[in-house]
Amino acid sequence: MNSKKTIKSALESMMFVWGQPLEVKTCADIFNISKEDVMACFLELQAEYEQEGRGIVIRQINRSFQFVTRPENEEFIERLCTPVKIKKLTQSALEVLAIIAYKQPVTKGEIDSIRGVKCDRVIEGLMKKELICVKGRSEGIGRPILYGTTDIFLKNFGFSSLKELPEIEDIEGVISTDGEEEISAEQITIEEVEYGKREV
Numbered sequence: 001m002n003s004k005k006t007i008k009s010a011l012e013s014m015m016f017v018w019g020q021p022l023e024v025k026t027c028a029d030i031f032n033i034s035k036e037d038v039m040a041c042f043l044e045l046q047a048e049y050e051q052e053g054r055g056i057v058i059r060q061i062n063r064s065f066q067f068v069t070r071p072e073n074e075e076f077i078e079r080l081c082t083p084v085k086i087k088k089l090t091q092s093a094l095e096v097l098a099i100i101a102y103k104q105p106v107t108k109g110e111i112d113s114i115r116g117v118k119c120d121r122v123i124e125g126l127m128k129k130e131l132i133c134v135k136g137r138s139e140g141i142g143r144p145i146l147y148g149t150t151d152i153f154l155k156n157f158g159f160s161s162l163k164e165l166p167e168i169e170d171i172e173g174v175i176s177t178d179g180e181e182e183i184s185a186e187q188i189t190i191e192e193v194e195y196g197k198r199e200v
Helices: 004-018 022-030 037-049 069-083 091-103 106-117 120-128 151-157
Strands: 054-059 064-069 130-135 147-151
Touching: 004 022, 004 037, 004 064, 022 037, 022 091, 037 054, 054 147, 064 069, 091 106, 091 120, 106 120, 106 147, 120 130
Parallel strands: none
Antiparallel strands: 054 064, 130 147
């Protein structure tokens, strides 16, 4: 039986090599221990990094963990990596993504109804970026496809889970209907989020 120290050491190496969020279930299978034990090791390791104020932190995304750089060091990383090509989501994409994040699972018809315009191309673009995915089909007429956000959405917007989404009472009230397609930064805090932040 591997000791906790050995497992935590291995988890560090695995996160470094893997790059993408490393699932608890995958690690449990590798170590042949329970998912609860792996989760405990991850959380303990995460706390140790935080206590030491390291430049690398461990981010939790649902039941996965990943090495990322400390947000406070972003300015210095940008200086090192300048020029950095940053992809930003369009305003329309941000609107649709916000609707899906708060209303999920949601159909395209519901999204179109809230925005007042058809969103086929925007949804297609968000699917290609893997920020949203198909979550099943509605029981309504025609059984339309239901959409929801992905772990990649959580990762790129800095959330550990959907529970961290800012409070919003009425998503319809946030989306403008005057054709200018504007979202208030105070209402939707994901405004101007940089897609594809640099990671370890």
